[in-house]
Amino acid sequence: MNKQAWSCSAGLALLAWLPLAASAGPGTAPVNQGPRGGFLAQVDLDFGGDDLATVYFEDDDSQDITAGQGVALSVGGYFRPIESSAFEIEASVGYKYATTAADNADINVSRTLLQLEALYRWPNGFYVGAGLMEHFGPELNGDGFFEDIKFDDATGFNAEIGWRWISLHYTNISYSHEFFEDVDASHVGIRFTYRFGQPWTN
DSSP states (O other), rough: OOOHHHHHHHHHHHHHHHHHHTSSSOOOOOSEEEEEEEEEEEEEEEEOOOOEEEEOOOSOOOEEEESEEEEEEEEEEOOSSSSTSSSEEEEEEEEEEEEOOOOSSSOOOEEEEEEEEEEEOOSSSEEHHHHHEEEEEEEEOOOSOOOEEEOOOEEEEEEEEEETTTEEEEEEEEEETTTTTEEEEEEEEEEEEEETOOOOTO
């Protein structure tokens, strides 16, 4: 089994395990959980992955643009299948973008994100989550300096650990193209999530 298939299998296993953990014992759910479901907004600041391109500046400085870096903006929703449970399901769709500091070029990497994740919360505000991450249409835009590269859609695994509205997350994912070797787009990042209606103290 290759690395990518193992990651997806691990994500599915964790999705199956978390609801069992949520029902393992009473009294583990936060006292004040807020509404059972609602909308969420999310911002990711991500770093990592293989180098895709290097931009050189007139002052002899340079900047790499990598497959995993970027700022992601997502919207979606959350839902607790069991009202009294600390187990929660989240789904979101977003857009991730990274560019360089060049003034005369817009060399960038873009992709659309789709995520399905399960989370488990503790009364002190800490939580862990894991699930599947899909990247649609990953593309390196050369802005006329080189030919654009459009990668195939990619499926990966995401895991995070956080407290209240901030978390550290890791995504294992790679991009493929018929004329290039696979590109590692795995990354780590800081995630900010606003869940409408949920108290910050849960």
